[in-house]
Amino acid sequence: MAKKVLVLGELREGILRNVSFEAIAAGKKIAAGGEVTAVLIGKSVKDQANELFQYGADRVVVVEDDQLEHYTPDGYSQAFMAVVNQEEPEGIVFGHTALGKDLSPKIANKMSAGLISDVTAIEEVNGEFTFTRPIYSGKAFEKVVSTEEPLMITIRPNNIDSLVKDASKTGNAETMTVEIKDLRTIVKEVVTKASEGVDLSEAKVIVAGGRGVKSAEGFEPLKELADVLGGAVGASRGACDADYCDYSLQIGQTGKVVTPDLYIACGISGAIQHMAGMSNSKVIVAINKDPEATIFNVADYGIVGDLFEVVPLLTEEFKKI
């Protein structure tokens, strides 16, 4: 049966994150021919609506307010719930991002609805949707169905393909006025670390370094390889703890969960806590001088060798392509 579905258009520093477009594609699937409405929340964000139309949103509802300039749980919940009350959706899709992970349970609670989080695939059989999600830190996958409406899910970035962008498409975003009040949290200032290059959680290629990189300078060859491949640099907690790089690069159970097309692990042993964050990558290449390293158990391609020899060789070869 056709459903009305809401998806959150998530912005970072004023730019729509790719997961928003993936959420539209997921929304289209569960809407089964019904209407997908993207919700944009923030301060002066209406200009971003066009891209949501271009990626397949049927409608875009915008809630703008000075108090929504930065994400706060109660500000965004008030804005999103106002749209929910107006639209009465049968389905809601968020990205499984820091923001989505924070906001979605609040919305589910307010609606007394269930929430299927961290969805990596959606299948439809005879009108019933089955959602695949990792469990036990990514060691296994479960398939679940929802028995009630609204059906609310969060999707893991980089797992569900967005629709092909149609740059010729335009639409009229609808503005909704919502009185944002009694905020218990007010963001006074956002201090960001200057990040270089591609956003780690949305990168298609990640070159990650572990304690085997041995120093901050040891990350340089990895950065060169990542640059040539148009990718991002990541790290194990071992490398972060040793102060070779910033914790914002940490991948794993207590770091970021990533699903790039290509993950190149350099000098990383493959501890379960690290693999929880990267084992669903589409292709994994491991470079380690220890042939017994656990990382080889999940690697599609393993190179036993010294990363300081192997990584520059790879960079040179990729430069030729």
Ligand code: FAD
């Ligand atoms: P090591 O285990 O020391 O491995 C270094 C590897 O480099 C070795 O395999 C070695 O053979 C190889 N090597 C050395 N020199 C070279 C060379 N020249 N060329 C090639 N290979 C070389 N870890 C995470 O990564 N992410 C998390 O989110 C995380 N969360 C945690 C949460 C908890 C509660 C706990 C208890 C631990 C967590 N950890 C996490 C830590 C985790 O258990 C490991 O300690 C950590 O992942 C090890 O990092 P590593 O592989 O870089 O270091």
